[in-house]
Amino acid sequence: MYRLLIVDDEYEIRNGLKNYFPWETLGFQVVQDCSNGKEALQYIDNNPVDVLLCDIKLPFMSGIEVAQTLYEQKSPITVLFLSGYRDFEYARQAIKYNVKHYLVKPTKYDELVNIFTEVKKDLDKVYREKAENDFAYYDDLVIKVKRYINDQLDIANLNEASHIVGLTPNYLSKIFKDITGINFSHYLLDVKMQKSKEYLMSTQLKTYEISDKLGYGNPKNFTRTFKKHFGMSPREFRNKKQLRS
Template structure:
């Protein structure tokens, strides 16, 4: 129809859509053409008549709704019947403009839609950041597990540089990273592992104290005794005696 064509062209070409944040990506004579475009292109919003050839606006809205296509639909129509408004609400139509349309009404409705789209975009970006953070945290957790496992298996002679190669990190960065994620210095954690291993070995009467020290990486028995006493508050021999007296 001539008046419908003039309205469509007029709204597409002369309404200042860019001022409220929109860009016209297509004009279509009927609902089927509009649907075909939507199915292959992302469209934020549609302004369409309810009564269109081939496929009505209601049919288009129903397919968009049931297909979970994230496109906002606004109806423009000369029909005031309550039935159409009911169907529009049922299929998630954002608003219903009755002809003759007012400039201010279109601006108000699409400005609100733009705010809604911006909010959805912000939430999506936020969600992506959160997912990225969770992914990175998981990756960091895996790195910490790898570091601890390597120390537990190679505590006798392990160095910060050895571990840095395993997790592909700079030694200086690894030291800061380990402290940040565990709350402990790398050297303190390594000492903790050594002392706990030493305590386990000391439970075996077949091992001499200096042998235990050597097994956990202390070639000098005095250094081992000093480190053990600092950690447990008693020397290796005192630790053995206290275990024997507690039995």
Template sequence: MYTLLVVDDETKIRNGICNYFPWNEIGFEIVGQAKNGKQALDIVLKQHVDVVLSDIKMPVMSGIELAQELFSRAIKVKVVFLTGYKEFDYAQKALLYGVKSYIIKPTKYEELLETFTRIKDELDRERQQELAIPLPLAPDVSIQPPEAPADLPVEEQGYHEKKIAAIKAHIMEGYKDVTLEEVASLFHMNLYYLSKYFKKWTGQNFSQYVISVKMEKAAELLKDISYKSYEIGSAVGYDNAKNFSRAFKLYFGKSPREFRDSPH
């Protein structure tokens, strides 16, 4: 399911587009509505959006300005414009900003269906290409992470290493509730691509890394005898004490109690 944001300053039009077209049936989920480009930009910066369906003329920030802002920030999102006949020439300027298509008002069912079926096909192809990225064999991650692919320029290696460092820093800070979906949204990456990207550059699955951070933090907290085991489990994101104990033993080979009695 791909995510869609609907942007129009007229509430009636927004609600009509959201409620009277079978988005789920063609593979889209509406994740938000906005009444101007500024609100839309704020939403895109906070969560992952695959497609923006936007009016052109709106107060505060127009659709053209929104498309320009998304383009300048290199945010990977497809933009489709809702436009009147009189605005069509004006809308063509947005080709510079990667706008994918135009839908003429008043919006017709057939045109929405045709346009978004085509966009879904594009998104499907892009996802397949991302998933087809060849990955190096994972080495023993207990020793060291894999080296960056040797055929990449130094500058590009540095970029990816910095990006991975930023992702890891975010996980270290929010390990209790962090999810793949949240990180993908924060770093404006496709959910499936992020999973492959993280494995490629660290040698670990995303979930494995999150668990390792949780367990190492739990081990640190267990050294303080004032904390009960279930309190530590809750602190690292396990509401069920048995699940925490099971995960801890799987990681360290000892239960939390055994680890506390003999941490080495």
């Protein structure tokens, strides 16, 4: 549901729009209604709003001034004007401040349905593109973290990885899990274990040497972890591979 704020100084119009139009069937929820522009901006400052349906002639601050303020703040809120004044100057100013639609009172039911159906399509497109961009950004971020792990396997850790990509450890942990489907710590362990297998199969390094290369301070911890992961000790794994070859 997209969050809709209705602003009109006439109670009957404001109440009628809020309570007697099927907003939810179109994908909108009226989160608040205000009687003037200042009240509307105060609400927006403290609450998330996706769409603003605003009368032009308002006490304290006109709808034009509200739209101008949001425009100058680079607000992503979609603004629609509602007015009883058929005035080209109002419409021109509305376009200047990126107002999407200009409705004349009394609004027709079908007109509201058509316009807000179009608004929802536009919002869906914007949010879909944003989600795709976010995914691409975080996907690149995870690739960067994986590269760090591969390059610094002996000292790699979540805190350092989060510092490299400019996120908090908790947030990086969440993003990493969302993108890869596996916890950071589990991924790090898997990389270490796969690397240990490579060392055992292709080198003559001792167990304690492999342990050191993988960042284990105590070879016993490495052996214990390897056995838990593969069901056999590093020595047993190496002997088994040598017998097969």
